[in-house]
Amino acid sequence: MPRDLPIGNGNVLINYDSRYNLREIYYPYVGMENHTLGNCCRFGIWTPEGFAWIDDPGMQTNALYEEDTLVTEVRARHERLGFELLIQDGVDYEHDCWLRHVTIRNLFAHPRTFKLYMHLDLEIYGSAIGDTAYFDPDLSSLVFYKRNRYFSLTCQSAGQRGPSPSGFATGKKRVAGMNGTWQDAEDGQLGGNPITQGSVDGTLELTLSVQGGAAQDGWFWIGFAANEAKLRELEQAVRTTTPAQMLKRTSGYWRHWVHQDKHDLSGLEPVLASLYKRSLLIIRTHFDNRGAIVAANDSDILKFSKDSYSYMWPRDGALIAHALDRCGYGELTDAFVDFCVKSLTQHGCMMHKYNPDGSAGSSWHPWINEKGEKQFPIQEDETALVIFAMWHHFQIAGTLAQSKETYEKFVIPAADFLIRYRSATGLPLPSYDLWEERYGVHAFTVATVYAGLLAASNFAKYHQDSVRAIYYRDTAEAVKRAVEEQMYDKTLRRFLRALYWNPSTSSYEADLKLDASMYGLFDFDLFKPDDPRIIQTMHDMYLALSVKTEVGGLARYENDYYHQISQDVSRIPGNPWIICTLWYAEWLLAVAKNEEDVEQAAEWLKWTSRRALPSGVMAEQVHPITGAPLSVSPLAWSHATYVKVVQEYIARKKQMHDNRINEETDLPDTQVLEGHAQTYSQTR
Structure with missing residues (x-):
């Protein structure tokens, strides 16, 4: 229930x-x-x-x-x-x-x-x-x-x-x-x-x-x-x-509290604006005063696995904190930053998940591989995304002058870990994916590593640590080149979900399945959203993951087994997930060329509001036939993703409106560009 x-x-x-x-x-x-x-x-x-x-x-x-x-x-x-x-x-x-x-x-x-x-x-x-x-x-x-x-x-x-x-x-x-x-x-x-x-x-x-x-x-x-x-x-x-x-x-x-958010919601349909504010409040209920941002607190999941979602995953926490920072709640997310600084391991990486008191949470990631060799039981994106979130936290709040201790205690050791944790290919070494299921080199992970290293470079530059600034940025660019060379399929003209190491051939094998998390390739600025390779990837992803029922939405990946309702994967590749559907909407906003394109993306925001309970609570996923909540409910990540995409919608809608007005009034190009820059900076 x-x-x-x-x-x-x-x-x-x-x-x-x-x-x-x-x-x-x-x-x-x-x-x-x-x-x-x-x-x-x-x-x-x-x-x-x-x-x-x-x-x-x-x-x-x-x-x-x-x-x-x-x-x-x-x-x-x-x-x-x-x-x-x-x-x-x-x-x-x-x-x-x-x-x-x-x-x-x-x-x-x-x-x-x-x-x-x-x-x-x-x-x-x-x-x-x-x-x-x-x-x-x-x-x-x-x-x-x-x-x-x-x-x-x-x-x-x-x-x-x-x-x-x-x-x-x-x-x-x-x-x-x-x-x-x-x-x-x-x-x-x-x-x-x-x-x-x-x-x-x-x-x-x-x-x-x-x-x-x-x-x-x-x-x-x-x-x-x-x-x-x-x-x-x-x-x-x-x-x-x-x-x-x-x-x-x-x-x-x-x-x-909720009206401290700095975004103008007056242009939103009332139901979307109400859900935006409700999402902020629901996120706040998952935010422990000592800094942990807990994923979900629905104990019904105990019946499924004898464990819960009542942990702080650094990935979920980083993305939720980032959404709150964009709203202007920097004083709240200060506690998240402090929590992560205290939780960093001696190796420079974040562990799988944490209890709200800072102790290590339960985990199913082994410390040894099939050969009995030691491996890190991590999802590397969780370390990279915390660096990414920290940079934006201090930058948006205008408190970079207060970030020296965070830079020294967290950013440097974490960024150094990201650099060490790479193979001769230039790509990161294998770790578990964001869905916590597969061990390999994943598109989402490499995108976050790139973003984390660039964020570390920005920190270093600000603190006049010029050698590290160059080193972190150069390594990020090397990761990008490795992705282009090894994680792009020229025949399919799109990127790969992952590479998996095959010890018998001593080489990596490509995973050609489509996965909604591949949106990270553009969202973390590894590639531009209108790059033809991204366009093809997102187009193929939409076709493969769309749920072809009256409920609609996008699944996580092809033939998703988690809480699977139907094995008719051609029609229902998996249950619709709130975050996956919104990721596609975010890409539509990123490539929108006019107001009509922006409103096409807004249809997915309306879809999201229809999948919420009357109270505004959103689950992790919904039933592909009935639309009823599945898995945990509410999921803080669902609400944070909605908040972020609404912000992108507001910004793009204003930008396209200004474009049209400027074209009608024939304003000089410099004024047009200045307007775009201001709109962009308000949301990013």
Whole structure:
């Protein structure tokens, strides 16, 4: 089930499923220590006429966000039970506290009593072993704890000066045939068991009396802290400020934050502009305050592989940081730069992936090859792209004068590694591709190595390190020549996806399959987008990877096996991926010659908006027949790619418009060129 409506503050991340059950709680790192492991934390409503959980079949639910915020706006209606709900959830931007404002409207004409139930099914530190849940009489809260993680669940009705729970229960779950206290709520009477240890859960009750046709408000909140004393301090802060004020200020904070983006969205269709801002906010929920940019936090993927996407891949992080830098969020991406500096290995390369605390993440890349010889278990593009992102980070922010330490501690050793990690052919040595499947020399990788070396040369030039500046640039050009000589097929008139070393022949063998990642050959400036060789490559790629169903979009590569839905590869070469489809749109923008060409690319932006959930959340890939989300959802990389391509669309649209106006008014060529240069610099 896809995750929806993520909310957070960089320390706390909350995810819901498509029926608005709370499914994931991450704290104190985004993407690390999943304290629910995807268990369903339920919200229910008891009425004299019956009971319903939020995912009851009779519940008509519309789950969205407040516009331009990380505060949810969920409307639900149950005709048979006669009530309507407005639920607004947010994580306070300053304190580590989840807030829920519930407005319940009585649809019947006579007064009624409603009981609201908030249930927590925690597995603290990712395990149910040794948890404790108890009712704290001083806080009037349910408290859950294990070691250095404390959680408080509290409720309050409008007009009350403090917490006002009308009932509570703690109990066992998934042991000895017990399912949990949520079942105890369905008769409107919680048992009141004050403490439970082991595999536990807990439910809190809030009673509201509502006149006929009227509405009443209630509040629930969850506090997060490292120990009991800090939890009590947090609870005091919430009660002093009030949950209402905290949610209001959080809504205002995110509106202010998202409007700091420097791009003019007025020329976009409203649905595209809304998705652009929503993408920025969703990306922010994946950004840990200590610098890790986590790929995705959908724990449903655990059922597929017993591992998750809750890691910082340096590649994903670099490209996401680059998109944020282009928006003007340089202060945020400073933390990403610091994270990478601390994570660089002694060899000068980045590892496969990292936990949000900076430790090495899980990996399936071996340290030895089939002969038992040592090899680096890396995807080399991840090292190169971090250098690339760092250069643009300091350049766009205008802070190159502050980059000396980064240059010395990261750029030099990383660039030196890229130079050492080459064969006699001039190409990089084999490493794993960006899809983490094949070991070889890949078009995408060599393009990023070229870009990384040029970025390193720019750093060296700025810091007056003239020898390295020349060395890095000359090596980059040597890589480019090697690509032209060895990774271009003259018969097919296009570039190769990869070269694979064959030890039996002591030579490289060509991989002729088409792969969407080959877009990197132009996107990282290895070749111009209108180079005939690139045009042929992109044309062939589009024909081979287009999904020929009503859903449309582009697959990763021919016969993509990952979450494969159909083996009719002539019609469905693979599932449509958001990023792959947008990469093709980016190339169309790069080669556009007039406003009509630009709008052709815009059709793919509209395609992307149609593949998003109503909330704006975008998955990694979508079902080629139904268009439903597949794999993890949301994927931060999907949102960052959308942000970048929208920026390119805005720039190219303005450029083409200016071209037409200039032609009509016959402005001097110098003025035309100056206008183009200004437009280009604003987006790059």
